[in-house]
Amino acid sequence: MAEDRSTRWILWERPEEDRPGFNPGTLWGKKRSDQQDAPAPPAPVPPAPVPPAPAAHAGTSSTTLSTSQLRPSHEQPVGITQHTDLITRIIENRLVEVEFQPVLDVVHNQVVGFEALSRGPRDTPLRAPDRLFAAARAVGRAGELDWICRAEAFRQMLARKMPGAVSLFVNVAADSLIVECPEDLLPVVWEATRQLRVLVELSGEAMDRHPRQVLETVRRARAARWGVSIGDIEFSPAGLAMLPVLEPDVVKLDHYLLTNGRAYMGQALAAALSEAQHSRATLLVENVEDQSGHLMGRSLGGNYQRGYFHGRPGELPDTVPQPRAPIRLREAPPEQESSYWDLAVEAGAHVSSGLSWEEINTLTLTLAGPIAQAPVPPVIGFLLPDGHGWNAELAVIYRVLLARCPLVLVLGSDVAQHGNWRVRGANLPGGHPLLSHGFLIALSSSSALVVLSRQQDAAKDLWEVAISESSELARQLLRHSTDLLDVLEGGVRHNAEAE
Numbered sequence: 001m002a003e004d005r006s007t008r009w010i011l012w013e014r015p016e017e018d019r020p021g022f023n024p025g026t027l028w029g030k031k032r033s034d035q036q037d038a039p040a041p042p043a044p045v046p047p048a049p050v051p052p053a054p055a056a057h058a059g060t061s062s063t064t065l066s067t068s069q070l071r072p073s074h075e076q077p078v079g080i081t082q083h084t085d086l087i088t089r090i091i092e093n094r095l096v097e098v099e100f101q102p103v104l105d106v107v108h109n110q111v112v113g114f115e116a117l118s119r120g121p122r123d124t125p126l127r128a129p130d131r132l133f134a135a136a137r138a139v140g141r142a143g144e145l146d147w148i149c150r151a152e153a154f155r156q157m158l159a160r161k162m163p164g165a166v167s168l169f170v171n172v173a174a175d176s177l178i179v180e181c182p183e184d185l186l187p188v189v190w191e192a193t194r195q196l197r198v199l200v201e202l203s204g205e206a207m208d209r210h211p212r213q214v215l216e217t218v219r220r221a222r223a224a225r226w227g228v229s230i231g232d233i234e235f236s237p238a239g240l241a242m243l244p245v246l247e248p249d250v251v252k253l254d255h256y257l258l259t260n261g262r263a264y265m266g267q268a269l270a271a272a273l274s275e276a277q278h279s280r281a282t283l284l285v286e287n288v289e290d291q292s293g294h295l296m297g298r299s300l301g302g303n304y305q306r307g308y309f310h311g312r313p314g315e316l317p318d319t320v321p322q323p324r325a326p327i328r329l330r331e332a333p334p335e336q337e338s339s340y341w342d343l344a345v346e347a348g349a350h351v352s353s354g355l356s357w358e359e360i361n362t363l364t365l366t367l368a369g370p371i372a373q374a375p376v377p378p379v380i381g382f383l384l385p386d387g388h389g390w391n392a393e394l395a396v397i398y399r400v401l402l403a404r405c406p407l408v409l410v411l412g413s414d415v416a417q418h419g420n421w422r423v424r425g426a427n428l429p430g431g432h433p434l435l436s437h438g439f440l441i442a443l444s445s446s447s448a449l450v451v452l453s454r455q456q457d458a459a460k461d462l463w464e465v466a467i468s469e470s471s472e473l474a475r476q477l478l479r480h481s482t483d484l485l486d487v488l489e490g491g492v493r494h495n496a497e498a499e
Contacts, residue, residue: 076140079137081139083125083126084138086126087126088139090120090121091141091144095121096119096148096152098119098149098152098153101306104305105323106310107325111166111320112165112166112326114316116150116157116171118132132145133145133175142176143177147179147185148182151189158191158195160317160319162316165323166323166326167197167198168197169198170198170200172201193224197226197227199250200227202217202228203236204230204236204238207239211242211406211421212407215407219482227249227329228247229249229250229252230248231251233268234253234261237376240444240446242407243271247275247281249282250284251281251284252284253269253302254286255285255287255293258296267446283300283304284304285300285304285306285307286305291309293307294309340439340452341452343480347470349467350466351465352467353462354462355464356463357388365397367467371447371449375446377404378448379443380407381440381441382411383411383434384412409425409481412428415427426485437452443474447469448468450466450473450474450477452477453465
């Protein structure tokens with residue numbers, strides 16, 4: 001299958017000999033004015049998952065890239081700015097600054113990580129991050145700016161050589177989900193993949209705007225053995241729906257909203273606590289400004305916190321002690337050898353047999369109606385068996401699901417061409433055993449449904465069906481589906497051996 005470059009992120013596997021070298025004396029192919037020449041480091045260790053791209057040059061070369069090389073071609077300007085020349089100079093000369101705010105384990109009173117916070121140059125109108133990124137969007141370069149900020153955070157963290165258990169939180173803005181990493185930033189990104197303990201932070205806004213890219217970003221981060229942090233889900237229906245599908249390592253809650261927006265926080269708080277229970281995700285309470293905020297966070301199980309009460313943003317310290325309780329990163333589940341049907345039966349799904357395909361359609365219609373009208377629209381996965389379709393009523397329900405649900409995973413014999421910004425699909429090859437199956441899987445933070453059918457007698461066209469409302473089973477089957485989508489798309493390498 002041809003690669004969809006609009007969704008390509010940074011963590012595709014790449015041959016070792018085709019990787020640019022990283023030199024701390026070079027700022028992404030451009031000589032840093034504050035450092036002297038330094039020899040290139042030894043050859044990289046065995047490859048980690050990274051994207052295919054032409055090789056850049058290593059060492060201290062002062063290579064200057066053309067504007068066409070530096071600027072992605074598919075990002076469109078949004079808004080207006082009075083600082084076009086300034087933002088262009090900041091982006092093209094990589095003039096961003098990064099401050100780091102500590103993340104504290106409040107049980108042991110230890111720093112366990114840092115959150116990277118982007119800033120524009122001092123004494124300019126674009127010092128504040130909101131103004132900086134608004135100006136970048138107005139010139140169509142916000143995704144590129146996000147890459148620059150992230151790479152600068154990597155460079156500084158690499159230079160400090162922190163203990164391996166110290167985590168770095170880096171934001172991935174919605175804009176950079178559809179923009180490839182600029183070529184001159186790749187050396188430091190690859191070195192970060194090798195050496196740093198990174199948590200990729202995705203927001204509810206990103207899930208609203210680019211859910212398919214969010215899913216792929218999470219899958220590729222997992223393949224690189226990085227962590228995933230989810231935040232700003234308080235007012236994001238897509239964020240609430242995708243939380244159990246993404247299975248993040250960290251879920252962030254905003255203390256300010258917990259205190260002042262209680263009427264709106266019920267769903268988000270319940271979803272975060274549910275995810276912590278199901279997948280052992282870590283709760284991290286942000287914007288903790290005083291003792292009362294600290295205590296409220298502790299009462300919710302927020303043993304990791306960030307805010308002015310624990311430390312202001314600034315430069316990285318020279319070093320920090322090895323954390324006694326580092327932020328837990330989710331281990332990749334073992335390779336799943338059981339079939340969809342076996343997983344459903346083992347989970348206690350209700351099984352019926354001897355049904356016609358029309359009866360399967362009617363049953364699915366009855367069960368899918370409430371899901372289609374749920375307050376939090378779910379993530380759905382579906383498969384149509386070869387040679388069988390929906391009746392008119394069920395086709396309407398599926399249209400409703402496609403219109404309301406934030407992310408749709410589709411498997412079938414001829415479905416890949418229907419993929420878009422929130423539909424990820426792949427074609428099953430002829431003879432694949434799933435072509436004699438059909439399913440509807442729906443999962444959100446508040447609901448779950450599995451309707452799984454398989455052909456029982458091909459000559460008589462009789463079917464058996466397994467039905468369940470187990471959220472754990474829905475998680476398993478959707479995880480199984482994303483693994484299969486990765487394989488069919490030539491995809492992401494998971495369960496890579498540790499270096």
